[in-house]
Amino acid sequence: MYFDYTLLNPAFLFCAFFALSLADGLFNYRSWEYDLGPKTVLVLSCGALVFLIVSVLTKELYNRGILFKFRESTISRDESRGKVQLISVPDWLGWSNLLFSIAILGIVSKSLINLTAEWGSNGNLLNAISIANTLNKFSDTGIEFPFIEAQLFVIVQASAFVWLYIIINNFISDRKSINILTLSNVFVTIISPLLTGSRGPFFMEIVAGVVIYYFLSNSSRTRDKKLVIKFTSIFSAIFVFLIIILLFRPLLSFMGRTDDTQGLFSYISIYLGGSIKNLDYYLSNPSSGRFSHVGTVRWGEVSFANLYEFIDSITGGSTNRQWAEWFPFQSLGDVSFGNVYTVYYPFIRDWGIPGAISAIAVISFVSQFFFELVNAKIKNLTGTIRVSILVYSIIEYGVIFCFFSNWISSTIINTLFIRFIIIWFLYSRLLNLLQPKDKRPVYQNKIGQV
Incomplete structure (x- = not known):
């Protein structure tokens, strides 16, 4: 069966979340005037179909060894095969990382307050986060941290995924092995994205946690064995979902993103379904004054805006992107739908509908x-960090939020992502060296270490 036993298949998640968004829009059919035009229906249906077809073809080509013939690594100690091993973390490393993270978060918080003082932050961190987020996205004035400080902050953000991996790994291996120091590192590092005022990195961590848990918990299953979903797993998932719902508004308030005129569930509903409504408005009114007066002068300028921003920063060009003009806010009466237009919008702006469908095919191929x-590698998990799982979790995050915006290309085609991978690899190598010698695996094929 194509989808095997997983709910984390890219094609399934891509279609499922678009279906959820459409269902949410239909639920608000009258109040939102949710009557999608023929172009929108064509784009969404063709995009889903192409994603499914390319995923099936990619899977078949991979399984036949045409795309890439994976040589499964062998481990000299048979007891390591098919069982998640504990990741041993020395206390000195745990304390060093914790104190380092707290210090960097404190320094970044102070810098953020100082940098936004002239715009009225008044020494308040919450005000500073909101002001910085607004300036970075909707003005020509951006807030930039000193270079060294910014790079140290990146280390803290990247380490959040490492500690999340460790705690999930050790929980699956031996629930009694969880300690307060590891939990403290998870908590301190995982809140670091809140200082950026961006919702994306926080959602990224949630998705990463789910992906890590899935692959590690199913590492000992045979390839043809169905996934058995236990009641405790369902209960835990529901509990986590309820916690996210309850924290949704407070977290957005912390980042300066609340709208007090809307209730909690109306707010969440707009997040789920508003993007397709906005896409429909654009496709139905492409010559509207909100869109027609801003053209693109470079190939893929909207789709790869972050990449062009980096290129301009090192070549001396303008780093100010026309976010407000490219992504205008939409509203209907008292309902504000924000300025997100699904993954299709920037592709259509740059290359038209055929180009957008082609871009979806590329996303499908890469993610699958x-x-x-x-x-293919989950059967040989050892006491260290699998960087490949972390990389895939970021790709999966982008696929899931295709219904919302083009977070997949803005996240992956980004120098920050490259820095994350380098930091993850260094953590992985360090932890591998710190494992007890009698537990350290010996590989015959280095690909197994990835």
Whole structure:
């Protein structure tokens, strides 16, 4: 069966979340005037169909060894095979990382307050976060931290995924092995994205946690064995979902993103379904004054805006992107739908509908290929960090939020992502060296270490 036993297949998640968004829009059919035009229906249906077809083809080509013939690494100690091993973390490393993270978060918080003082932050961190987020996205004045400080902050953000991996790994291996020091590192590092005022990194961590848990918990299953979903797993998932719902508004308030005129569930509903409504408005009114007066002068300028921003920063060009003009806010009466237009919008702006469907095919291929690559390795997990699982979790995050915006290309085609991978690899190597010698695996094929 194509989808095997997983709910984390890219094609399934891509279609499922678009379906959820459409269902939410239909639920608000009258109040939102949710009557999608023929272009919107064509784009969404063709995009889903192409994603499914390319995923199936990619899976078949991979399984036949045409795309990439994976040589499964062998481990000299048979007891390591098919069982998640504990990741041993020395206390000195735990304390060093914790104190380092707290210090950097404190320094970044102070810098953020100082940098936004002239715009009225008044020494308040919450005000500073909100002001910085607004300036970075909707003005020509951006807030930039000193270079060294910014790079140290990146280390803290990247380490959040490492500690999340460790605690999930050790929980699956031996629930009694969880300690307060590891939990403290998870908590301190995982809240670091809140200082950026961006919702994306926080959602990224949630998705990463789910992906890590899935691959590690199913590492000992045979390839043809169905996934058995236990009641405790369902209860835990519901509990986590309820916690996210309850914290949704407070977290957005912390980042300066609340709208007090809307209730909690109306707010969440707009997040789920508003993006397709906005896409429909654009496709139905492409010559509207909100869109027509801003053109693109470079190939893929909207789709790869972050990449062009980096290129301009090192070549001396303008780093100010026309976010407000490219992504105008939409509203209907008292309902504000924000300025997100699904993953299709920037592709259509740059290359038209055929180009957008082609871009979806590329996303499908890349995500399915990495899914197969990681899925082929889960039978040989050892006491260290699997960087490939972390990389796939970021890709999966982008696929899930295709219904919302183009977070997949803005996240992956980004120098920050490259820095994350480097930091993850260094953590992985360090932890591998710190494992007890009698537990350290010996590989015959280095690909197994990825």
